[in-house]
Amino acid sequence: MMEAKTINIAVVDDHQLFRKGLIKLIHSLSDSYKVVFEASNGEDFLSRMDNFDQLTMIIVDIDMPVMNGYELAEALMKKHPDLPVLALTMHGDNEMSIIRMIKSGVKGYLSKDIEPDELKSAIETVSSGVFHFNQALSGKLLNMVITDNESKKELFNxxxxxxxxxxxxxxxxxxxxxxxxxxxxxxxxxxxxxxxxxxxxxxxxxxxxxxxxxxxxxxxxx
Amino acid sequence: MMEAKTINIAVVDDHQLFRKGLIKLIHSLSDSYKVVFEASNGEDFLSRMDNFDQLTMIIVDIDMPVMNGYELAEALMKKHPDLPVLALTMHGDNEMSIIRMIKSGVKGYLSKDIEPDELKSAIETVSSGVFHFNQALSGKLLNMVITDNESKKELFNxxxxxxxxxxxxxxxxxxxxxxxxxxxxxxxxxxxxxxxxxxxxxxxxxxxxxxxxxxxxxxxxx
DNA sequence: TTGCCCAACAGGATTTTTCCTGTTTACAGA
DNA sequence: TCTGTAAACAGGAAAAATCCTGTTGGGCAA
Structure with a gap:
């Protein structure tokens, strides 16, 4: 089986130990995956990354101190809408955070307790611009996301x-x-x-x- | 430089993605490091691990759902006091958790945002039974640990x-x-x-x- | 032993929170 | 003008939190 196209990835996570481990893991998944950039938070990423065209996708942790995953995704949605964002969450089970991720423009999210194979499939789908969400949203909350377009109501008045x-x-x-x-x-x-x-x-x-x-x-x- | 003795390590962490990455990272640090066992929480570890003699040390995440790092360390302190425990913390900056770790009998702790090199030095020291704490303890705090049996009127029990x-x-x-x-x-x-x-x-x-x-x-x- | 201290526990009263099902009013849109 | 909708408001009940004054039983020092 040939895996033709190289996928260039940036990894943003404040926990260096996790980040380094994740990078090794990604490289072990496929020879076509290359982590070409890493940063420890959103601000660090935006200030140091200068060549966005080289990137196929970005993997970003949601929970970060300085500029968190939501904020980075939002910033990227405005300036580089074509760059797919895959979010990583620690406790990603609550619907609010999923809502917020979707609003921030992420293409998919993964909990950190998944198997490496799932990471691989997420990288495949998200890097090609397809959504990857592994949890169904309740109708009410989904409605909240969709009908938000007219900027009528935010989370609260x-x-x-x-x-x-x-x-x-x-x-x-x-x-x-x-x-x-x-x-x-x-x-x-x-x-x-x-x-x-x-x-x-x-x-x-x-x-x-x-x-x-x-x-x-x-x-x-x- | 030769690194003679093989160090057999067990890794306990509920986030599979981190665990798998960490294992790859550990193996990349030195050929003498072997991760011979992994588990997703303290209970899982205790129930499945049967040959403790093979282990040189254990690396355990503090934050786990079922049986957390403190509890596992306490259990190990009683049954296998010779097995050094290296704790990993996500946000290890608060003193209370350091106190708790020391009380639980861990030999050292690392924050997850450290560089791989620090992990290596921690593995070296802890595996040989030496304490490894990368943060200076305030005099008050140290006092709290040491004189705990006598004047224990600190903030809480x-x-x-x-x-x-x-x-x-x-x-x-x-x-x-x-x-x-x-x-x-x-x-x-x-x-x-x-x-x-x-x-x-x-x-x-x-x-x-x-x-x-x-x-x-x-x-x-x- | 005896007295003392302290953690665990109880009964019971009061206030606050939480929940459920309404009504009224203002106001925008058909 | 009629209508729908959202905000403000109410009554009332059940659950939870808060507060107060106790009791008990085990460890420990004199």
């Missing part, structure tokens, strides 16, 4: 975001209601809406999501 | 820390009680103790403090 910030505090809902000049019942409505949208089961769960996804800034909290 | 971790989730206190095999009333006692100690007014407040002060690691939360 202003009031919801304000509520979310106040949630990340020791305030009770009643106190939040006072601060926002709303009825506690309205606040309860916001709560229910966000719980459903993000599949949170409790206020603590919502707060954790808000922090993890950087919807709120930890340093700006009281 | 082990159970409190475990409770705190579980607090940073969507689990109810009842579910936390089940996980820790304690009465919900005892859990309520932990809660009250931590609330008072850190002047938290609610669980959300406690969770925020835990994250801000890095008592728990955001990325290793479920």
């Amino acid at each position: 202003d009031r919801e975001l304000e509520f979310l910030r106040l949630c990340c505090s020791e305030l009770t809902y009643k106190e939040i209601a006072d601060k926002m000049f709303l009825s506690p019942k309205t606040i309860d409505g916001y709560r229910a809406a966000l719980f459903e949208r993000f599949e949170a089961k409790s206020r603590v769960g919502l707060v954790l999501l808000a922090i993890k996804n950087r919807w709120v800034n930890l340093n700006e909290l009281p | 082990d159970r409190e820390l475990e409770f705190l971790r579980l607090c940073c989730s969507e689990l109810t206190y009842k579910e936390i009680a089940d996980k820790m095999f304690l009465s919900p009333k005892t859990i309520d006692g932990y809660r009250a103790a931590l609330f008072e100690r850190f002047e938290a007014k609610s669980r959300v407040g406690l969770v925020l403090l835990a994250i801000k002060n890095r008592w728990v690691n955001l990325n290793e939360l479920p």
Whole structure:
């Protein structure tokens, strides 16, 4: 079996040990795979990569400190829409992160606990510009992605975001209601809406999501 | 330069992609390194490994779902104290986790963002039974480890820390009680103790403090 | 032994959170 | 003008969290 075309890959991951290992793994999958560039985060990649044409695709970790995978994918979608992005996730099972990846323009994603063979098939499909998602999306969330094109509604409106910030505090809902000049019942409505949208089961769960996804800034909290 | 003695290594990590890559990386470091066994978590390792004498050392990821690195190291410290454990951490910067590793009996730890050369030197030192910690421990911290038996009025004890971790989730206190095999009333006692100690007014407040002060690691939360 | 301390645990009250099913009002579009 | 929709709001109940005051039982020092 001949594997004709060389696939030139860039790997972006902040964990050097993983990155180096991954590169060796990729090279062992096929002689036609060449990792020609590596970076430790999105910013590092954008600042040092100058020849985008040489790249067939890019493999990028979602969880990175400086400029994470979502942000890099978004930046690439604007400047180099033809460069396919394959995302790697550590805990990629939650639908929100999948949504966000799709919105950021990634062509596919893989959990880090997959077998090398799956990586190979993902590289094959994504490098040729085909989508590769190994998890089905619920209709509701899929709808959220698709109908987003008219830029009508982002994740939250202003009031919801304000509520979310106040949630990340020791305030009770009643106190939040006072601060926002709303009825506690309205606040309860916001709560229910966000719980459903993000599949949170409790206020603590919502707060954790808000922090993890950087919807709120930890340093700006009281 | 000759590298005489073969070092037989077991690798335990739940992320298959990382594990396979790491193994290739290890083999590329030296011909005398042989990865002779791999497992996806602590439980998997203990149940399938039958010949401990063949192993020179074990490399284990700290963050694993079923039986994590701390727990595996503790179990090994009891049954096979001569087997050196090298721990790998994703975000090993917080002191609490270093404390916990030392208490669990690991011989050394590495952050996953190190260079392969550092891995090599860690393998060399740890496999020969010497400690390898790449980060200086603050005097206070070191004191905490050493004088742990006497003046143990530090921030938390082990159970409190475990409770705190579980607090940073969507689990109810009842579910936390089940996980820790304690009465919900005892859990309520932990809660009250931590609330008072850190002047938290609610669980959300406690969770925020835990994250801000890095008592728990955001990325290793479920 | 005896007294002391502490972790584990209980009962019970109160507040807060969570959930469910509604109603009213404003306002944009057919 | 009629209609649909979204935001604001309510009542009420169940579950969970919070708070307070205890008890018990085992280890340990005097």
